[in-house]
Amino acid sequence: MKPSKKLIEVALPLDAINKGCQEEKNPFLLGHPRSLHLWWARRPLAAARAVIFAQMVDDPSAYVDTLRADPKLKRKAETALKARLKLWEEARELARKAKGTNLAVPEPGPQPTLDEMLADIERQSLFRIIEDLVLWENTTNETVLQTARDEIWASWRRACAENADHPRAKELFDRKKLPAFHDPFAGGGALPLEAQRLGLESYSSDLNPVAVLINKAMIEIPPKFAGRPPVNPEARTEKSLIAREWKGAQGLAEDVRYYGQWMRDEAEKRIGHLYPKVEVTAEMVKVRPDLKPYVGRKITVIAWLWARTVKSPNPAFAKVDVPLASTFMLSTKAGKEAYVEPVIENGGYRFTVKVGKPRDAERAKNGTKSGSSGSSFLCLMSGTPMPFEYLRPEAKEGRMGARLMAIVAEGERGRVYLSPTPEMEAVALSAIPNDAPETEGSQGL
Numbered sequence: 001m002k003p004s005k006k007l008i009e010v011a012l013p014l015d016a017i018n019k020g021c022q023e024e025k026n027p028f029l030l031g032h033p034r035s036l037h038l039w040w041a042r043r044p045l046a047a048a049r050a051v052i053f054a055q056m057v058d059d060p061s062a063y064v065d066t067l068r069a070d071p072k073l074k075r076k077a078e079t080a081l082k083a084r085l086k087l088w089e090e091a092r093e094l095a096r097k098a099k100g101t102n103l104a105v106p107e108p109g110p111q112p113t114l115d116e117m118l119a120d121i122e123r124q125s126l127f128r129i130i131e132d133l134v135l136w137e138n139t140t141n142e143t144v145l146q147t148a149r150d151e152i153w154a155s156w157r158r159a160c161a162e163n164a165d166h167p168r169a170k171e172l173f174d175r176k177k178l179p180a181f182h183d184p185f186a187g188g189g190a191l192p193l194e195a196q197r198l199g200l201e202s203y204s205s206d207l208n209p210v211a212v213l214i215n216k217a218m219i220e221i222p223p224k225f226a227g228r229p230p231v232n233p234e235a236r237t238e239k240s241l242i243a244r245e246w247k248g249a250q251g252l253a254e255d256v257r258y259y260g261q262w263m264r265d266e267a268e269k270r271i272g273h274l275y276p277k278v279e280v281t282a283e284m285v286k287v288r289p290d291l292k293p294y295v296g297r298k299i300t301v302i303a304w305l306w307a308r309t310v311k312s313p314n315p316a317f318a319k320v321d322v323p324l325a326s327t328f329m330l331s332t333k334a335g336k337e338a339y340v341e342p343v344i345e346n347g348g349y350r351f352t353v354k355v356g357k358p359r360d361a362e363r364a365k366n367g368t369k370s371g372s373s374g375s376s377f378l379c380l381m382s383g384t385p386m387p388f389e390y391l392r393p394e395a396k397e398g399r400m401g402a403r404l405m406a407i408v409a410e411g412e413r414g415r416v417y418l419s420p421t422p423e424m425e426a427v428a429l430s431a432i433p434n435d436a437p438e439t440e441g442s443q444g445l
């Protein structure tokens, strides 16, 4: 096989790629696969797109003969060469003069050539393709993508021509079929998705079935429905939807939206009562003035934070279910700190949520953990140590419970943390699953 040097081996417009990746970090970016499912170490799409493109296209130094045959390009290169030669000669002169003095002037290197200028100019135009490719708004810009695909095809056809005498040329260098792309550790699927976008047949695999599902949803299923209209009953009866053209996965997306909404509505009908909103009352505002903007409103809960409990090992509190809380901090964001403060009273305790920095930062950070260990705790009521050897049998015997520690609701500018209420705890405890697993469990320990 005759390998050609690829662009990625020579140079990349890193600043543009980094900027594109930075833009993608916006967590609310609409249309990003991340909004479907979070995957750790997911590569930015911009970087994946740029890197695959730069691996597929030849560096122009590999085809200067072709470039030389283009009279317009050649003229441009000759003009650039003149300017470059002038600089080079000046640098050489400077280096010559510096010889024998104590000035450290580097040698200018070999004399620039017309071929280098030709490759340079062409490389810059490949860079411009990458600069366009990495912009988030161009993710589905067909003109930009097609320009990139054309370059990939041009490089591939050159490779096929150069390897026409390879013994397996027919199979390996088919000028009508690009080589396929396979990412065996595909994870969130950034690389196979972008390879597919650039026109390659994409394959992905992963050890983790969740990653496999994400990849199926991103690169396997959508192409099967490319250009097809949606099939949901609304789309089949609505005239404007029947008449319109459905490009790419638009039809499938419409169905996913329709049936997603249907599932959400059905779920709300059946279990919505288990997820009540929180009404912010004037009473609550008395102790939490930060809640004033929400008074009289019902706000949506996005999470209920529970702590597992075990019976206190201290005989004086044997009836109290004490929490195993790995932290009491709810938010450590500067200016938005919130934490849980347990209040010991009437031979028991209750949790309250406070905003601002805790007075005892270390205690809030550690919850009821004992030191830095993740498996031994201290009894909230007495400080009695609860090592793993005490907790494990408690868990195995099914004596673990749970206490609601805090409520996280959706505020206007981010999360709002609220103290638990007995009503909220009661609602949660009222949900008795009728299909819970019957096998023995260790309750997480």
Ligand SMILES: C[S@@+](CC[C@H](N)C(=O)[O-])C[C@H]1O[C@@H](n2cnc3c(N)ncnc32)[C@H](O)[C@@H]1O
Pocket: 039, 040, 041, 042, 043, 044, 184, 185, 186, 187, 188, 189, 190, 191, 205, 206, 207, 208, 211
């Ligand atoms: C760093 S992630 C890949 C991230 C991916 N490039 C992206 O952009 O989302 C590495 C992946 O390798 C997978 N993996 C680890 N060991 C593996 C194995 N032996 N076979 C297949 N997949 C494996 C993991 O499940 C994980 O999804």
